[in-house]
Amino acid sequence: MEAIQNKKKLSIAIQNKTAKQLTDSVKDLRIVSLGKTGVGKSQTGNTIIRDPNAFQTQRSSASVTTKCQSATETVNSRTIKYIDTPGFFDTHGSEEQLRSEILRSIIKCAPGPHAFLILLKVQTYTVQEEEIVKKIIETFGKDALKYAVVLFTHGDNLDEGQTIKEFVRENSKLQDLVNKCGGRCHVVDNKYWNQQEDGYRSNRVQIESLMNTIKEMVRGNGGGCYTNEMLQEVHRAIDNEMQVVRAASNVRENADECSKKKGVMTE
Ligand SMILES: Nc1nc2c(ncn2[C@@H]2O[C@H](COP(=O)(O)OP(=O)(O)OP(=O)(O)O)[C@@H](O)[C@H]2O)c(=O)[nH]1
Numbered sequence: 001m002e003a004i005q006n007k008k009k010l011s012i013a014i015q016n017k018t019a020k021q022l023t024d025s026v027k028d029l030r031i032v033s034l035g036k037t038g039v040g041k042s043q044t045g046n047t048i049i050r051d052p053n054a055f056q057t058q059r060s061s062a063s064v065t066t067k068c069q070s071a072t073e074t075v076n077s078r079t080i081k082y083i084d085t086p087g088f089f090d091t092h093g094s095e096e097q098l099r100s101e102i103l104r105s106i107i108k109c110a111p112g113p114h115a116f117l118i119l120l121k122v123q124t125y126t127v128q129e130e131e132i133v134k135k136i137i138e139t140f141g142k143d144a145l146k147y148a149v150v151l152f153t154h155g156d157n158l159d160e161g162q163t164i165k166e167f168v169r170e171n172s173k174l175q176d177l178v179n180k181c182g183g184r185c186h187v188v189d190n191k192y193w194n195q196q197e198d199g200y201r202s203n204r205v206q207i208e209s210l211m212n213t214i215k216e217m218v219r220g221n222g223g224g225c226y227t228n229e230m231l232q233e234v235h236r237a238i239d240n241e242m243q244v245v246r247a248a249s250n251v252r253e254n255a256d257e258c259s260k261k262k263g264v265m266t267e
């Protein structure tokens with residue numbers, strides 16, 4: 001009887017501890033922004049961190065952010081760390097340099113981010129946006145989507161009374177992406193929605209519901225974050241794939257070489 005009671009007590013203690021760990025981990029959020037250059041990653045960081053000068057932003061024909069940077073905000077003993085990254089299709093350097101700089105975002109927020117924000121503009125979803133999502137998956141792996149929220153900037157482009165979910169529904173590819181991210185999508189407008197305190201077209205309201213979504217997602221992920229080990233796993237898989245491709249092309253080259261030699265011998 002006593003043994004059963006002790007077991008019960010132990011199980012309640014474990015449950016309480018897990019719940020505490022979850023609330024603790026939700027208290028300090030680490031967020032990595034990802035998206036095309038110029039989409040508004042840095043400005044969104046300023047909106048989330050509530051500091052207009054936390055990250056440099058500019059309307060420019062050249063990419064502005066070239067290195068990963070982070071800023072932290074603490075409100076009611078809860079911290080939010082936002083990691084700003086250079087954009088995919090950046091105008092400087094090679095694709096390899098850019099990819100390794102973006103990967104540094106994981107180290108910048110060790111042990112890893114709780115959330116990836118995939119930033120897109122409220123505008124037509126074209127092959128270039130699709131390409132960016134592909135690059136994100138190539139870089140961080142499909143599992144990264146378990147930790148992802150699609151966040152739209154330029155919300156003012158929405159029609160009067162239109163919600164972001166309605167906008168997404170208009171395009172099956174975009175809807176598919178949002179579905180892969182567990183249906184998580186939100187919208188801000190870093191230029192026009194800062195003053196509005198209430199209603200849909202208010203960054204204050206939108207950021208609050210974004211944070212709730214992230215917290216729910218973290219709980220759903222058992223309190224964990226995307227880790228460097230997951231990243232290494234992706235790179236191991238890529239290396240293996242590369243080895244298979246290399247081996248296959250060696251076999252092909254050898255076969256070509258053999259048939260050339262045969263050709264020479266029969267000539
Ligand atoms: N109207 C409007 N303008 C925005 C919004 N978000 C960003 N901008 C503007 O768009 C321009 C680019 O924004 P950034 O935040 O610098 O873009 P980024 O994604 O960090 O760009 P890179 O650092 O080059 O990758 C700036 O002039 C911003 O003020 C938005 O929601 N609405």
Ligand SMILES: [Mg+2]
Nearest residue numbers: 041042064065
């Ligand atoms: Mg930037």
